[in-house]
Amino acid sequence: MLEIQHLTKVFNAGTVNEKKAVTDLSLTIDDGDYITIVGSNGAGKSTLFNAIAGVFIPDSGRIMLDGTNITFEPDYSRSVYIGRMFQDPLKGTAPHMTIKENLALAYLRAGNPRPLSRISRKDEQLFQDQLKMLEMGLEDRMNVPVGTLSGGQRQALTLLMATIVPPKLLLLDEHTAALDPAAANKVMELTNRIVSEHHMTCMMITHNLKQAIQTGNRTLMMKDGQIVLDLKGEQRKNLTIEDLLRMFREGTHEEFDNDRILLSE
Numbered sequence: 001m002l003e004i005q006h007l008t009k010v011f012n013a014g015t016v017n018e019k020k021a022v023t024d025l026s027l028t029i030d031d032g033d034y035i036t037i038v039g040s041n042g043a044g045k046s047t048l049f050n051a052i053a054g055v056f057i058p059d060s061g062r063i064m065l066d067g068t069n070i071t072f073e074p075d076y077s078r079s080v081y082i083g084r085m086f087q088d089p090l091k092g093t094a095p096h097m098t099i100k101e102n103l104a105l106a107y108l109r110a111g112n113p114r115p116l117s118r119i120s121r122k123d124e125q126l127f128q129d130q131l132k133m134l135e136m137g138l139e140d141r142m143n144v145p146v147g148t149l150s151g152g153q154r155q156a157l158t159l160l161m162a163t164i165v166p167p168k169l170l171l172l173d174e175h176t177a178a179l180d181p182a183a184a185n186k187v188m189e190l191t192n193r194i195v196s197e198h199h200m201t202c203m204m205i206t207h208n209l210k211q212a213i214q215t216g217n218r219t220l221m222m223k224d225g226q227i228v229l230d231l232k233g234e235q236r237k238n239l240t241i242e243d244l245l246r247m248f249r250e251g252t253h254e255e256f257d258n259d260r261i262l263l264s265e
Helices: 045-053 099-109 121-132 151-163 181-197 209-214 241-252
Strands: 002-011 019-029 034-039 060-065 082-085 169-173 202-205 218-223 226-232
Touching: 002 045, 019 045, 019 060, 019 226, 034 045, 034 209, 045 082, 045 169, 045 202, 082 151, 099 121, 099 151, 121 151, 151 181, 209 241, 218 241, 226 241
Parallel strands: 034 202, 034 218, 082 169, 169 202
Antiparallel strands: 002 019, 002 060, 218 226
8 A cells, every 4th residue: 555645745745946846745546546637737746746756755754655764765766566667668677678677677677686697588478478468479589689679668667667576656647648559559458457457556647538447446637746636436436527527626726727638538
């Protein structure tokens, strides 16, 4: 279970560029929750992810994971049990290393400490089996550099790397937004399958309102560094985009103003 208690982060405090990115935010996430998060640019979505992943130390508040305070733990330590994917397919892989070497790095980092040179035939078979699941033919190309792959192939590979040892928490930061529709649908299909099979706790930022209310079991909407809507259970069942926008309007007394999100199918 993830508990975020009174989290606050201000960038450039005391200057003309001061930005309150997250303000007194509290959130409890149960094991197995699959949460979608929407909000305008600057709402604090990625800042929240950065705090959870350990990119910075918050100004106040604390972050608890399975009862352990990880607020001051560095990001490289958290990466052992927190998986993360970004919008840019180039961020999650090492382009000059092979597919096999990229998978090996992820596998060894997440709880299988051994030198890269000690990858066994059993390990390679695991990598091959995982790659077959993508249905992209990458299981026959394990020795090619990742830099030769398409964006969709690299993002699918990054998904495998983030989950080859199932993490306690998976953070998806608009991980399909940079892909063409076919590749995006494929990566989302794989995401849902992996999250479901491993009963994984997952948080996903999306710009697509339809995706936000149809994926997972809970939807959050953020504004000005705070959570203004938290929808689950019966309240989320049969929810429409129009319902979501109306609830946002009633809760904030403002219109939702992000064209990128509103125009997404």
